[in-house]
Amino acid sequence: MSAFNKAALMTCTMAMRSIARPTLVRSAFKTSGVRSLATVADTVFASSAAPKKPLAQTFSAPYQFDSEAPKAVPAALKLKSGHVFTGTSFGAPMSSFGEAVFTTSLVGYPESMTDPSYRGQILVFTQPLIGNYGVPSQEKDQFGLLKYFESNKIQCQGIVVNDYATKYSHWTAVESLGEWCAREGIPAISGVDTRAIVHLLRDQGSTLAKLEIGDEVLENKEVVEFPNPNIRNLVSEASTKEVYELNPLGDVKIALIDCGVKENILRCLVARGAAVTVFPWDYDFNQVMDQYDGLFISNGPGDPRAASKTVQNLATAFKNPAPKPIFGICMGNQLMGMAAGLDVYKLQFGNRGHNQPAVNMQNGRCSITSQNHGYALEDSVLSAPGSVVQGWEKYFVNANDGSNEGIRHLTKPFSSVQFHPEAKGGPQDTEYLFDEFLNLARAEKVKHSQKPFYVAEPLSVSKKVPAEVIA
Numbered sequence: 001m002s003a004f005n006k007a008a009l010m011t012c013t014m015a016m017r018s019i020a021r022p023t024l025v026r027s028a029f030k031t032s033g034v035r036s037l038a039t040v041a042d043t044v045f046a047s048s049a050a051p052k053k054p055l056a057q058t059f060s061a062p063y064q065f066d067s068e069a070p071k072a073v074p075a076a077l078k079l080k081s082g083h084v085f086t087g088t089s090f091g092a093p094m095s096s097f098g099e100a101v102f103t104t105s106l107v108g109y110p111e112s113m114t115d116p117s118y119r120g121q122i123l124v125f126t127q128p129l130i131g132n133y134g135v136p137s138q139e140k141d142q143f144g145l146l147k148y149f150e151s152n153k154i155q156c157q158g159i160v161v162n163d164y165a166t167k168y169s170h171w172t173a174v175e176s177l178g179e180w181c182a183r184e185g186i187p188a189i190s191g192v193d194t195r196a197i198v199h200l201l202r203d204q205g206s207t208l209a210k211l212e213i214g215d216e217v218l219e220n221k222e223v224v225e226f227p228n229p230n231i232r233n234l235v236s237e238a239s240t241k242e243v244y245e246l247n248p249l250g251d252v253k254i255a256l257i258d259c260g261v262k263e264n265i266l267r268c269l270v271a272r273g274a275a276v277t278v279f280p281w282d283y284d285f286n287q288v289m290d291q292y293d294g295l296f297i298s299n300g301p302g303d304p305r306a307a308s309k310t311v312q313n314l315a316t317a318f319k320n321p322a323p324k325p326i327f328g329i330c331m332g333n334q335l336m337g338m339a340a341g342l343d344v345y346k347l348q349f350g351n352r353g354h355n356q357p358a359v360n361m362q363n364g365r366c367s368i369t370s371q372n373h374g375y376a377l378e379d380s381v382l383s384a385p386g387s388v389v390q391g392w393e394k395y396f397v398n399a400n401d402g403s404n405e406g407i408r409h410l411t412k413p414f415s416s417v418q419f420h421p422e423a424k425g426g427p428q429d430t431e432y433l434f435d436e437f438l439n440l441a442r443a444e445k446v447k448h449s450q451k452p453f454y455v456a457e458p459l460s461v462s463k464k465v466p467a468e469v470i471a
């Protein structure tokens with residue numbers, strides 16, 4: 001764990017302790033002079049002591065941390081189920097719609113919010129204190145990839161937090177979370193009981209929602225229609241429109257199908273020496289695979305059934321008698337599974353967080369993984385006798401809910417995982433899967449380079465040389 005993660009974890013632990021022992025924690029903060037944390041402890045204590053009201057009428061009064069802060073703008077999270085949570089706006093002064101989902105991750109809000117897989121979603125953070133380390137810059141690395149974000153803009157439709165930290169501090173920070181949201185036109189609400197929201201989303205499932213800001217909240221009109229982002233082709237919206245190359249001098253050539261790829265997947269590939277060509281989601285890669293040593297299918301937003309073209313292309317690739325290695329992550333796992341003949345279904349509330357246990361079915365080893373998905377492969381047929389899905393086996397399984405975490409082919413170099421080995425944020429314990437994939441691709445390259453390059457029958461050439469020239 002990095003020093004930064006440790007600091008963030010300590011902040012969280014301190015805030016959580018304050019719920020159990022508020023008096024003690026408050027006096028400790030006062031003597032050490034940490035004024036902003038003392039205020040957090042007060043707030044958590046005050047809200048947990050508040051009388052319980054029916055959820056539909058939940059109202060969190062707008063509050064301010066800082067007496068110099070501008071006047072609070074009202075905000076409301078309205079769920080399709082009729083539940084309304086009111087609080088304070090700290091982002092863009094505009095309303096938005098989306099599917100409300102929650103993440104249990106403790107850190108990594110800049111990464112999560114720019115992860116294209118969150119497109120169309122309103123993100124509820126269960127971590128109570130958000131914004132305390134601000135937002136980094138758009139600085140790029142030597143490959144031209146963003147250093148600190150997973151794409152070049154905020155992808156989610158809005159964010160919901162319990163306590164927004166108005167004061168931030170981090171060596172990479174260039175602005176506050178609120179400034180970033182306002183600049184990018186993304187609404188944000190704080191001062192709501194995120195525990196109550198998560199209970200609802202867990203019990204009734206991910207729910208369509210609206211984030212209302214400003215006067216609209218005061219008008220308190222009923223929302224008549226909640227547009228469902230999952231009926232759009234979000235993959236097509238998030239995917240690159242043009243083919244582009246990264247690290248062209250890399251020693252192994254990978255074709256990457258961009259369904260909404262996270263920057264850290266690209267970083268993980270180029271950092272290991274791969275030359276990566278990124279293709280749009282519907283590109284018929286089978287036409288160009290002879291120029292590549294391996295194929296990668298990325299993560300992406302929304303319902304995987306929207307990417308049926310990628311599924312068709314994969315089904316064709318699977319039939320290739322001389323198959324190249326293929327590896328997929330998250331949406332990539334779902335698309336590869338569908339191409340293999342598996343069904344996909346929507347989970348009740350999805351798995352989003354940094355501590356999801358995935359058990360490797362080959363060796364029983366469990367890895368703690370980073371995840372962000374609402375759909376899953378129906379993999380029970382893989383172990384069923386006489387299954388129509390031949391040649392594939394379960395690769396990883398989620399130890400919490402038994403859902404699919406990966407599949408692999410029994411004889412061909414095809415595999416995929418539902419979790420995120422590239423993390424960002426979250427544990428990097430499964431990053432070795434990038435090495436395994438690139439090792440297979442390098443072996444493929446060697447196999448091809450062993451095909452005859454030399455001129456056949458060299459002796460017959462010398463025989464034809466006229467005698468007088470040799471002399």
Ligand SMILES: NC(=O)CC[C@H](N)C(=O)O
Binds near residue numbers: 300301303376
């Ligand atoms: N991270 C991802 O690739 C998510 C895949 C898909 N959109 C899901 O929610 O299941």
